[in-house]
Amino acid sequence: MPLSKPMSDEDELGMIHVYTGDGKGKTTASLGLGLRSAGHGYRVLMIQFMKGQINYGELEAVKNLPNFEIVQFGRAEFVDKDNPADVDVKLARDGLEHARKAMRERKYDVLILDEINVAVEWNLISVKEVLDLLETKPDHMEMVLTGRHAPQSFIDLADTVTEMKEVKHPFTKGVLARKGIEH
Amino acid sequence: MPLSKPMSDEDELGMIHVYTGDGKGKTTASLGLGLRSAGHGYRVLMIQFMKGQINYGELEAVKNLPNFEIVQFGRAEFVDKDNPADVDVKLARDGLEHARKAMRERKYDVLILDEINVAVEWNLISVKEVLDLLETKPDHMEMVLTGRHAPQSFIDLADTVTEMKEVKHPFTKGVLARKGIEH
Numbered sequence A, B: 001m002p003l004s005k006p007m008s009d010e011d012e013l014g015m016i017h018v019y020t021g022d023g024k025g026k027t028t029a030s031l032g033l034g035l036r037s038a039g040h041g042y043r044v045l046m047i048q049f050m051k052g053q054i055n056y057g058e059l060e061a062v063k064n065l066p067n068f069e070i071v072q073f074g075r076a077e078f079v080d081k082d083n084p085a086d087v088d089v090k091l092a093r094d095g096l097e098h099a100r101k102a103m104r105e106r107k108y109d110v111l112i113l114d115e116i117n118v119a120v121e122w123n124l125i126s127v128k129e130v131l132d133l134l135e136t137k138p139d140h141m142e143m144v145l146t147g148r149h150a151p152q153s154f155i156d157l158a159d160t161v162t163e164m165k166e167v168k169h170p171f172t173k174g175v176l177a178r179k180g181i182e183h
Helices: A026-039 A057-064 A086-105 A116-121 A127-135 A152-157 B026-039 B057-062 B086-105 B116-121 B127-135 B152-157
Strands: A016-020 A044-049 A068-073 A110-114 A142-146 A160-168 B016-020 B044-049 B068-073 B110-114 B142-146 B160-168
Touching (some): A026 A142, A026 B057, A086 A127, A116 A142, A127 A152, B016 B152, B026 B044, B026 B160, B116 B127, B116 B142, B127 B152
Parallel strands (some): A044 A068
Antiparallel strands (some): A160 B160
8 A cells, every 4th residue: 555645736626425325335335435545545534423333344444554544423322313312412523523623634635424414314413514514625635425315405515426226125035234244 | 354254154145236327336335345344354355347457546455455355357448348359358258257266266255246237238248157157156155246237137136236326426527537536
């Protein structure tokens, strides 16, 4: 892997990507984008909202990638959508603050806000707070917002929007979440 | 990263996933799935059809991941869809043979056939050859087939099918393929 090589001013302007929809591949596509970027020497940060499980494969794997960092702001427990616990709100807000700090410090070329669409839909953080954050994006920084039900304002602002659409689901095998695939 | 830890017979049966559609995130979602799996200690092989460029970020990045291997079977040049060169056909066939060998040797837990849907659509290899290959899949092995225009028979056979649907494209910025994002 090349040494860390920040994008220069000559590089193209960084874009904002949204991965949404009910299908598989939103988080993994952003992980893959991060992997590619890390391979080019860019510095990548993924902030995972509403996730706090230690057995996510990506957490182990990126320990081997010096310029790809993942931090989680969530608990292992599910968030109660209709009545989120104070700690869930606090964790999401901490994640947002971590993103603001990453913007200010300009230590990263790629910033992935995983499941932030869901954190907004579930009222852990507000649309406006995220839009305000996006306004502070350094020009060169590439950003990815993932999660079902992306708010229309994120879609309007984004440069690319991809809907991961579930065409076929393995209900016949009765499998829910499996190691290496869903986490 | 844990030492290589093959899936045991007790693990769930491996599935066949298809990522198709005109949107972003097919290859990157499979890279992300590979990253996760590698983080869990599974042995991952990605065979890239119709790609032979050395500047793909994922090639650099996986050098840091001891149990994630990527091999390319293609050239840097574009394949002429209507009249593919002999070398393009040969490379795709070599890729298929590499996949057969990987099946036989049982050295991998996850096998990703990147852009194989396109290789089939462009008649570099046949649908039947791929279906025959899938029949030899060890029960525990997880497989991913990516590329636009997945043949219906792949969709019928797959356990999960996700369509990456382009909702918004950055035509306004006039950008085609950028380092770290598209390769």
